[in-house]
Each structure stands twice: as structure tokens, then as C-alpha cells.
Amino acid sequence: MVTKIWNDKPTKLFIAITAFFIANALIAECIGGKLFSLESVFGMAPANFSLFGQTGLSYTLTCGVLLWPLEFVITDIVNEYYGQKAVKRISIIAVCLIGYAFVMFYVAMHAPASDFWVHSKQDQGVPNMQAGFSAIFGQGMWIILGSLVAFLVSQLVDVFVFHKIKQKTGNKMVWLRATGSTVVSQLVDSFIVLFIAFKLGNNWSWQLVLAVCLVNYSYKFVMAIILTPLIYLAEHLIDRYLGHDVAAAMKKAAAEK
Structure with a gap:
């Protein structure tokens, strides 16, 4: 049975894609606590603009946005070759494993710390390793x-929009279904995470939620456009790996699911 799995190229490809998808999502969650200034990356001063009456806005983004756009690229690739059910399956697996990771983070944070370890980095400017951890x-x-919640819902939205566009366009216009599904799902993702985390959790005003949502979404929208050629490159490489006939049969079967 194991030999059969490892001799089947579509199965091996799906396992590899799933592993990267989950690892990418988990890394994005782990590094998401750090904020960075997009303007500073390009040597520019903060934009300092206003939206919905909120002033002083700039492109201060979570480091998680460096990786999240790749999740939607992977989603579109899986949808193209394996269909909606496969995307839903790997999305649910990713959410479960990320949830498991956060439970383990919680356990690790509350495990009694060694006195030696707590003060081990004082000479490097970290007075309390437990507090830092x-x-x-x-x-x-x-x-x-x-x-x-935002990750799971946006993935399902991405799958739905992608499939609807593909029903209309067939195997043509890959850019339209890939980019179209991503720009819609990223808007949903941006709004849900801010609504739950900061409207419900921190009582932000609706104006602030919408302003920050649009700032974050504008970055994601641009990235969706920039990463569109990556879909074509990925499809080219996958078609070469699977063989034209196998790849065409998989795409046809995925569209019918």
C-alpha cells in the first residue's frame, strides 16, 4: 500500500502541497505578532493618511501578511487539480493543527521555568526569558x-468563487479565477479577523475596524495581482511533473466535483 502511494505522482504531489500549506500557515501565525512598517522597507516616511475619520493611518502590517498570500495561491492550485473537497480538507486540517499548536504554546508558557534559563540572556538585553517567551x-x-475563523471562512469563499469562475471559463483565463477568488477571499479574511479580534475583543469603533481593514486589504489586493504569474509557473511545473494527459484529466475531474 505504501509503495503504491509513493509511486503515484498525484498522491505524492498532494502530500507535498498539503505539508507546505500547513507549515506556511503555522509559520504565518507564529510570526504574526510582529508588526513592521511597509513604508520603511522602501525607505519612505509613514503615509499618514485618513479613512472613515481615522487619522494617522499608515501601512503598519503584521509579518503574517508576508506568507498569507501564498496560502491563497496554494488554494487555487489545489482547487485546479484536486477540486473543492480537497481544499476544504486541507483547510480544516490546517485549522485543527494550528489550534493544536496554540494549545501547546499555552502549555509551554505555563510550564514552570528554570531559574537558570529565565536569566540566561541578560547579557544580550533580555532580562527575563520567561516574560519574553x-x-x-x-x-x-x-x-x-x-x-x-477568518482563515477557514476565507478559504471556503476562495474555493467557491474559484469554482464558479472556472465553470464559466473552463481551462481558460487562469488569471481571472486565481486573482478573482483571491481578491474576494482576502477582503473577507481582513474583515473577519479585525471584527472578531478587535471589534468584539477590544471594542474598536466600526470606523477604525473598516479603516484598518481597507489598509490591510489594499496591500493584499496588490499582492494578489503581483503573485498571479506564480500560478502560471506552478501549473507549468506541475504539468511537467505529472505529464500533460494526467494533469488534463485531473483538471477536468476537479472542475466536475
Whole structure:
């Protein structure tokens, strides 16, 4: 049975894609606690603009956005070759494993710390390793909940929009279904995570939620456009790996599911 699995290229490809999809999502969650200034990356001063009456806005983003766009690229690839059910399956698996990871983070944070370890990095500017560890991994429960719900819902939206566009276009216009599904699902993702984490969890005003949502979404929208050629490159490589006939049969079967 194992030999049969490892000799089947579509199965091996699906396992590899699933592993990368889950690892990418988990890494994005882990590094999401750090914020960075997009303007500073390009040597620019903060934009300092206004939306919905909120002033002083700029492109201060979570480091998680560096990886999340890749999740939607992978979703579109899986949808193209394996269909909606496969995307839903790997999305649910990812959410479950991310939830498991956060439970383990919680256990690790509350495990009794060694006195030696707590003060082991004082000469490097870290006076309390336990406090530092908890600060890095101890995201608020509202943020965790918002992130997981947003991820799962946006994935399902991405699958739905992608499939509807493919029903209309067939195997043509890959850019339209890939980019179209991503720009819709990213808007849903941006709103849900802010609504749960900061409207429900921190009582932000609707104006602030919408303003920050649009700032984050504008970045994601641009990234969706920029990453569109990656879909074509991935399809080219996958078609070469699977063989044209196998790849065409998989795409046809995926569209019918």
C-alpha cells in the first residue's frame, strides 16, 4: 500500500502541497505578532493618511501578511487539480493543527521555568526569558479565534468563487479565477479577523475596524495581482511533473466535483 502511494505522482504531489500549506500557515501565525512598517522597507516616511475619520493611518502590517498570500495561491492550485473537497480538507486540517499548536504554546508558557534559563540572556538585553517567551507566543485569545475563523471562512469563499469562475471559463483565463477568488477571499479574511479580534475583543469603533481593514486589504489586493504569474509557473511545473494527459484529466475531474 505504501509503495503504491509513493509511486503515484498525484498522491505524492498532494502530500507535498498539503505539508507546505500547513507549515506556511503555522509559520504565518507564529510570526504574526510582529508588526513592521511597509513604508520603511522602501525607505519612505509613514503615509499618514485618513479613512472613515481615522487619522494617522499608515501601512503598519503584521509579518503574517508576508506568507498569507501564498496560502491563497496554494488554494487555487489545489482547487485546479484536486477540486473543492480537497481544499476544504486541507483547510480544516490546517485549522485543527494550528489550534493544536496554540494549545501547546499555552502549555509551554505555563510550564514552570528554570531559574537558570529565565536569566540566561541578560547579557544580550533580555532580562527575563520567561516574560519574553510569553510575549512572543502569548497572543490574545480573541486574536487567535479571529485568525482561525477568518482563515477557514476565507478559504471556503476562495474555493467557491474559484469554482464558479472556472465553470464559466473552463481551462481558460487562469488569471481571472486565481486573482478573482483571491481578491474576494482576502477582503473577507481582513474583515473577519479585525471584527472578531478587535471589534468584539477590544471594542474598536466600526470606523477604525473598516479603516484598518481597507489598509490591510489594499496591500493584499496588490499582492494578489503581483503573485498571479506564480500560478502560471506552478501549473507549468506541475504539468511537467505529472505529464500533460494526467494533469488534463485531473483538471477536468476537479472542475466536475
